[in-house]
Amino acid sequence: MNKRGIIVGLNKDNQVDYTESMVELENLCEACDIQVVAHMVQNAKKINAKYYIGSGKLEELAYLRAVQEIDIVVFNNELSASQIKNIEDEIGCRVIDRTVLILDIFGERAKTREAKLQVEVASLEYALPRLIGANENLGRQGGGVGTKNKGAGEKKLELDRRQVEEKIAALNKELEKLKGQRTTQRNKRRKSHLPTVALVGYTNAGKSTIMNRLVSQFNKGEEKLVFEKNMLFATLETSVRSIKLPDHRAFLLSDTVGFVSNLPHHLVKAFRSTLEEVCEADLLIHVVDLSSPHYKKQIEVTNETLKQIGAEHVPMIYVYNKVDLIDELEMDSIEQEGIKISAKQNRGMEALIETICEEIFAEYIKTQLFIPYKDLNLISKINEDCMVKGQAYKEEGVVLDIECMTTYADKYRDYTRV
Numbered sequence: 388m389n390k391r392g393i394i395v396g397l398n399k400d401n402q403v404d405y406t407e408s409m410v411e412l413e414n415l416c417e418a419c420d421i422q423v424v425a426h427m428v429q430n431a432k433k434i435n436a437k438y439y440i441g442s443g444k445l446e447e448l449a450y451l452r453a454v455q456e457i458d459i460v461v462f463n464n465e466l467s468a469s470q471i472k473n474i475e476d477e478i479g480c481r482v483i484d485r486t487v488l489i490l491d492i493f494g495e496r497a498k499t500r501e502a503k504l505q506v507e508v509a510s511l512e513y514a515l516p517r518l519i520g521a522n523e524n525l526g527r528q529g530g531g532v533g534t535k536n537k538g539a540g541e542k543k544l545e546l547d548r549r550q551v552e553e554k555i556a557a558l559n560k561e562l563e564k565l566k567g568q569r570t571t572q573r574n575k576r577r578k579s580h581l582p583t584v585a586l587v588g589y590t591n592a593g594k595s596t597i598m599n600r601l602v603s604q605f606n607k608g609e610e611k612l613v614f615e616k617n618m619l620f621a622t623l624e625t626s627v628r629s630i631k632l633p634d635h636r637a638f639l640l641s642d643t644v645g646f647v648s649n650l651p652h653h654l655v656k657a658f659r660s661t662l663e664e665v666c667e668a669d670l671l672i673h674v675v676d677l678s679s680p681h682y683k684k685q686i687e688v689t690n691e692t693l694k695q696i697g698a699e700h701v702p703m704i705y706v707y708n709k710v711d712l713i714d715e716l717e718m719d720s721i722e723q724e725g726i727k728i729s730a731k732q733n734r735g736m737e738a739l740i741e742t743i744c745e746e747i748f749a750e751y752i753k754t755q756l757f758i759p760y761k762d763l764n765l766i767s768k769i770n771e772d773c774m775v776k777g778q779a780y781k782e783e784g785v786v787l788d789i790e791c792m793t794t795y796a797d798k799y800r801d802y803t804r805v
């Protein structure tokens with residue numbers, strides 16, 4: 388059954404895009420089965436240390452809660468443990484913040500062991516400073532005297548805190564192991580010398596849909612589609628598929644977790660290893676939902692998050708998706724340069740593939756090698772380094788038509804056929 392909720396935000400210093408972040412909070416609530424029945428925003432210059440919002444607003448909130456039969460109140464801003472407790476005491480229902488909501492969604496969606504561990508670490512790290520906050524409260528309640536003799540509550544929470552820290556350390560250790568396996572897989576892929584392309588962008592922009600279109604078109608043999616759905620954070624783990632073009636060139640395409648504004652930094656940190664694929668890609672395809680009224684802000688948030696994970700150096704192309712939802716007049720007014728597509732209607736995908744190829748195969752050259760039979764053992768190495776497009780057996784050796792990076796062409800220069 389859906390819970391009924393109120394969303395509350397404090398717009399400090401009149402941020403112009405604040406309404407939009409409230410709409411997004413509502414979507415996040417929906418993803419957690421919370422039906423939002425009222426919004427409340429306070430414009431303020433200062434944060435109230437005890438209740439986050441001012442006491443007048445708090446009274447209003449308590450009133451709304453009672454008449455609307457609210458189960459939960461969700462704050463758009465991150466709250467401290469004591470603020471949560473103070474507000475709950477005043478209004479008499481559960482209070483959570485945006486971070487908890489996002490952690491909940493990630494927790495529910497995580498499928499692989501690695502994703503589950505990453506979310507757990509992020510949740511525990513979110514909880515840790517809040518335990519200390521609660522500690523102060525309970526310490527006082529438990530009648531703790533001075534600094535030497537701790538109250539019972541305080542002692543217990545200190546123990547809890549240590550347990551949480553130990554748990555985080557253990558989970559991180561397990562994650563390190565999984566990361567090792569991932570690195571091995573990645574090294575194996577790198578050895579294939581295929582360029583790698585990663586889809587990045589705001590959540591729900593259509594990354595997985597694009598991946599599926601390309602996989603269906605170019606990877607018929609071992610078609611493996613990924614999960615695409617109209618919900619926030621449909622994708623939580625990176626999937627890699629190979630895309631084989633009709634002219635035998637090939638590349639690896641990865642689909643990644645989407646971003647959102649104010650993504651909790653613990654979560655970004657926890658997902659850093661999953662996102663390493665992004666940092667090591669040869670090209671990023673930044674997918675933008677052009678039909679969103681907030682697409683410009685979403686581009687900013689994505690670029691900011693890419694910077695946080697250290698991927699700002701990777702070449703990037705912009706792809707504007709969902710043009711089917713935009714009418715022509717509106718389209719004319721959009722000045723954005725870049726490829727415009729509709730993944731859903733399979734429109735513009737050719738242009739996309741062409742641009743990808745121009746970018747990633749720019750340094751590729753076509754050449755012909757002649758390998759005398761005495762050096763035949765070289766062929767397997769050449770197959771690893773280059774794309775062999777054709778071979779012909781002659782009297783004294785094999786002629787290979789190859790395509791490869793200039794560095795590899797140099798490596799086999801002595802065999803180049805002139």
Ligand SMILES: Nc1nc2c(ncn2[C@@H]2O[C@H](COP(=O)(O)OP(=O)(O)OP(=O)(O)O)[C@@H](O)[C@H]2O)c(=O)[nH]1
Nearest residue numbers: 591592593594595596616617620621622645730731
């Ligand atoms: N109208 C329209 N809808 C689209 C288009 N491309 C994708 N969608 C829809 O947008 C929703 C989200 O698509 P996904 O591919 O799951 O988005 P994503 O970027 O992978 O999202 P996350 O995994 O949550 O980051 C789905 O309901 C898609 O059907 C498009 O070109 N036009």
Ligand SMILES: [Mg+2]
Nearest residue numbers: 594595621622
């Ligand atoms: Mg996805």
